[in-house]
Amino acid sequence: MAEIICVIGNKGGTGKTTLSHMLCHGLALLERRAACVMTDELREPLRAEGRRYVVADARSAKAREQMMDKLRNLPGWIGVLDGGANRTDTDIALYELSNLVLLPFRDSAEDLRTVIQDLERFPRAHALPSQWPHNRWQLEAADRLVATMPAHLRSRVLPPVMAVSSSKLLLQATVPEQLPTAVNNATRALARMILDMTEHKESFAYKPVAPSMPATPAASAAANPSAATPPGPYQSTMRH
Ligand SMILES: Nc1ncnc2c1ncn2[C@@H]1O[C@H](COP(=O)(O)OP(=O)(O)OP(=O)(O)O)[C@@H](O)[C@H]1O
Ligand SMILES: [Mg+2]
Structure with missing residues (x-):
C-alpha cells in the first residue's frame, strides 16, 4: 500500500494546496513516485x-x-491528499485514511487558534508552520x-516551511519546465523531512530560524547598499 499523507485544517489559505504540490514536487526530485x-x-x-508527479481529481x-483503491495497489508510491477549508467531516475522513497528517498554519493569532483546535481534534497530526517570514522582526514575532x-x-509543531514566492508556479495551469532553485531546494528539504518521518520514524521539532533578511528597509540598504531603493508612493506623471 502507498504511504498516505494528508494536508488538512479548518482555516482557509494556510497553504494546504501549495504545500501538497511542494511536497509532491520535492518527492519527485528525490525520485519518489507521488x-x-x-x-x-x-x-x-x-x-x-x-x-513530475501525478495529479488526481478526487473531489x-x-x-x-x-483513488484510495488505486493507491492501495501502488506500493512505494506516496499519495498526498490536499484538503479544503471549513470541512471538519472531510478532514476527519482524510485523517482516518492517512499515515501522516499535516496541519499547515501561518504566523497569525487566528491561524494559531485554529491549529490548536485541530491539534486537539487530531491527536496524530503535526502542525506545519507555513509561509514563514524571512524578516528578523516577523520571525521573532512568529517564534x-x-x-x-x-x-x-508545541512539541507537535514541525520546523517551518519558509515563504518562497516562486512556489506559486506549482499551482499554475502549466508548470514551467525549469523551476527556480529556491522552490526546488525548499521542496526537496520538505520532502526529505517527510520521508525521514514516514520511513525512519524520525521526529522533528520547531526551533527558531536564523533570519535571512534584516528587519527594516534601512537595515537592508545598509547591508546591501547596491540594492535599488524601493519605489515611493505612486505619483502621476500626467500634466493636468
Ligand atoms: N511557502 C509559501 N511561500 C509563499 N507563498 C505561499 C506559500 N504557501 C502558500 N503560499 C501562498 O498562500 C496563498 C494560499 O495558499 P493555498 O491556496 O495553498 O492555501 P490553501 O490552504 O490551500 O487555501 P484554501 O483553504 O482556500 O484551500 C496562495 O497565494 C499561495 O501562493
Ligand atoms: Mg487549497
Whole structure:
C-alpha cells in the first residue's frame, strides 16, 4: 500500500494546496513516485502536464474511494491528499485514511487558534508552520506566537516551511519546465523531512530560524547598499 499523507485544517489559505504540490514536487526530485490528490470541491483540479508527479481529481467521496483503491495497489508510491477549508467531516475522513497528517498554519493569532483546535481534534497530526517570514522582526514575532502554545501541543509543531514566492508556479495551469532553485531546494528539504518521518520514524521539532533578511528597509540598504531603493508612493506623471 502507498504511504498516505494528508494536508488538512479548518482555516482557509494556510497553504494546504501549495504545500501538497511542494511536497509532491520535492518527492519527485528525490525520485519518489507521488500523487497529489485534490479533494476540495470548491477548486478546479490542476492539469498534470509539466509536473513530475501525478495529479488526481478526487473531489467527491466516491472518487476519493476509487483513488484510495488505486493507491492501495501502488506500493512505494506516496499519495498526498490536499484538503479544503471549513470541512471538519472531510478532514476527519482524510485523517482516518492517512499515515501522516499535516496541519499547515501561518504566523497569525487566528491561524494559531485554529491549529490548536485541530491539534486537539487530531491527536496524530503535526502542525506545519507555513509561509514563514524571512524578516528578523516577523520571525521573532512568529517564534513568540508559537511559544504561547501549550507545551504538549508545541512539541507537535514541525520546523517551518519558509515563504518562497516562486512556489506559486506549482499551482499554475502549466508548470514551467525549469523551476527556480529556491522552490526546488525548499521542496526537496520538505520532502526529505517527510520521508525521514514516514520511513525512519524520525521526529522533528520547531526551533527558531536564523533570519535571512534584516528587519527594516534601512537595515537592508545598509547591508546591501547596491540594492535599488524601493519605489515611493505612486505619483502621476500626467500634466493636468
Ligand atoms: N511557502 C509559501 N511561500 C509563499 N507563498 C505561499 C506559500 N504557501 C502558500 N503560499 C501562498 O498562500 C496563498 C494560499 O495558499 P493555498 O491556496 O495553498 O492555501 P490553501 O490552504 O490551500 O487555501 P484554501 O483553504 O482556500 O484551500 C496562495 O497565494 C499561495 O501562493
Ligand atoms: Mg487549497
